[in-house]
Amino acid sequence: MDKGLQNRQAGLSEILTKDESSLLADWLKEMSGSVRRSDLIKESELRSESALFLKLLRQGVDSGGYDIDGAAWQPMRELLAEISRSRAQQGFTPTETATFVLSFKKPLFKAIRTRFEKDADALATELWSATALLDSLGLYTIETYIKTRDAVIRRQQEEMLELSTPVVKLWDGILALPIIGTLDSARTQVVMETLLESIVKTNSKVAIIDITGVPTVDTVVAQHLLKTVTAARLMGADCIISGVRPQIAQTIVHLGINLLDVTTKATLSDAFRLALQRTGLSLGRTSNHTAQKTA
Amino acid sequence: MAVISSETIPVTSEPDIVFVRRRVRETAAQIGLSLVDQTKVVTAASELARNTLIYGGGGAMQLESLNGPRLGVRLTFSDNGPGIPDIQLALRDGFTTGSGLGLGLGGTKRLVNEFAIESKVGQGTKIIITRWK
Numbered sequence: 001m002d003k004g005l006q007n008r009q010a011g012l013s014e015i016l017t018k019d020e021s022s023l024l025a026d027w028l029k030e031m032s033g034s035v036r037r038s039d040l041i042k043e044s045e046l047r048s049e050s051a052l053f054l055k056l057l058r059q060g061v062d063s064g065g066y067d068i069d070g071a072a073w074q075p076m077r078e079l080l081a082e083i084s085r086s087r088a089q090q091g092f093t094p095t096e097t098a099t100f101v102l103s104f105k106k107p108l109f110k111a112i113r114t115r116f117e118k119d120a121d122a123l124a125t126e127l128w129s130a131t132a133l134l135d136s137l138g139l140y141t142i143e144t145y146i147k148t149r150d151a152v153i154r155r156q157q158e159e160m161l162e163l164s165t166p167v168v169k170l171w172d173g174i175l176a177l178p179i180i181g182t183l184d185s186a187r188t189q190v191v192m193e194t195l196l197e198s199i200v201k202t203n204s205k206v207a208i209i210d211i212t213g214v215p216t217v218d219t220v221v222a223q224h225l226l227k228t229v230t231a232a233r234l235m236g237a238d239c240i241i242s243g244v245r246p247q248i249a250q251t252i253v254h255l256g257i258n259l260l261d262v263t264t265k266a267t268l269s270d271a272f273r274l275a276l277q278r279t280g281l282s283l284g285r286t287s288n289h290t291a292q293k294t295a
Numbered sequence: 296m297a298v299i300s301s302e303t304i305p306v307t308s309e310p311d312i313v314f315v316r317r318r319v320r321e322t323a324a325q326i327g328l329s330l331v332d333q334t335k336v337v338t339a340a341s342e343l344a345r346n347t348l349i350y351g352g353g354g355a356m357q358l359e360s361l362n363g364p365r366l367g368v369r370l371t372f373s374d375n376g377p378g379i380p381d382i383q384l385a386l387r388d389g390f391t392t393g394s395g396l397g398l399g400l401g402g403t404k405r406l407v408n409e410f411a412i413e414s415k416v417g418q419g420t421k422i423i424i425t426r427w428k
Binding site: 182218220222223248254257 | 405
């Protein structure tokens with residue numbers, strides 16, 4: 001390590017040690033004017049976070065220099081990760097989260113200026129190192145913030161995939177699978193698995209796949225439907241596709257998809273009636289009900 | 296012919312295809328296409344977006360709404376993929392180099408009013424479709 005860098009670190013470290021209490025006070029004052037969201041975070045909590053940040057900043061500067069990826073900065077990285085995670089959950093914006101770190105610049109620069117008042121050269125160098133250091137720490141909080149958000153989004157996507165493919169039993173031996181939304185490859189896999197498992201579990205003979213909630217049936221969706229129907233047939237269950245709306249029917253014809261081997265119906269109730277027939281059942285009005293109506 | 300609005304949507308992942316469909320549907324509804332025509336142009340967009348992603352290795356779609364002489368939507372899909380060596384063959388129903396039904400290109404042509412395709416092997420493919428009101 002060259003002597004200049006050593007001196008600089010010594011300078012910053014000294015400032016952080018000597019002026020710790022005044023830095024903290026200035027910083028908290030600075031934050032109360034700009035970023036402190038008293039509706040979202042308690043003053044005492046912010047104070048303890050800030051004090052810990054200062055302590056870890058000094059430790060980092062003392063032992064590991066300015067490279068925040070180093071082992072010496074591990075506790076600091078953990079603190080920032082924890083802060084940005086909790087801020088993301090509390091409803092802070094990314095800007096507000098990063099400003100927690102960046103707002104420390106003002107009090108720190110003030111302290112540096114006081115100390116190097118007489119030495120313009122040292123002042124410039126010192127300011128540059130301090131700003132680079134705080135910037136990288138600020139960016140680190142943003143990065144963690146985004147990672148936390150991404151993880152939440154990914155989890156929700158997976159949950160939605162599970163949620164959105166329920167298989168319901170309409171009658172003994174008759175299953176219905178209402179599909180809502182996009183039928184992409186990942187979704188089809190889940191649909192097919194849950195349907196085939198339910199066929200075995202409930203010993204069903206007819207499965208109705210309802211596509212009323214599928215806005216677009218293109219060749220890939222059609223292919224996925226055909227595969228599902230074929231798989232169900234291999235397991236001894238008949239499939240009926242229901243919910244084919246007029247515009248979907250016309251589009252399928254223009255695309256040239258052959259669905260002639262598959263039984264299709266316009267509505268779920270038509271499909272259900274057919275399913276009852278196929279399993280040897282029928283629904284009818286009871287005479288009792290008719291009597292009530294005429295009375 | 297005047298272009299009323301124009302936007303470019305990247306096509307680089309499966310969720311992008313969902314977004315393409317949504318934007319095309321919104322635009323088609325805005326210029327007053329009937330429900331059947333909306334569905335047709337959205338389905339065509341879905342086919343081409345998927346081709347752009349799977350065969351073209353990703354690209355982009357330009358979405359324009361047109362005025363004059365009639366209202367319409369024009370979609371331009373472009374990629375820098377391997378290109379199509381034999382366009383006539385690619386348009387034939389049932390032909391595919393992948394694992395699909397082989398109906399995407401030919402079917403798309405039947406779903407829209409105008410269909411133009413340009414492709415250079417090794418350079419990429421550009422497909423322009425228009426659906427008039």
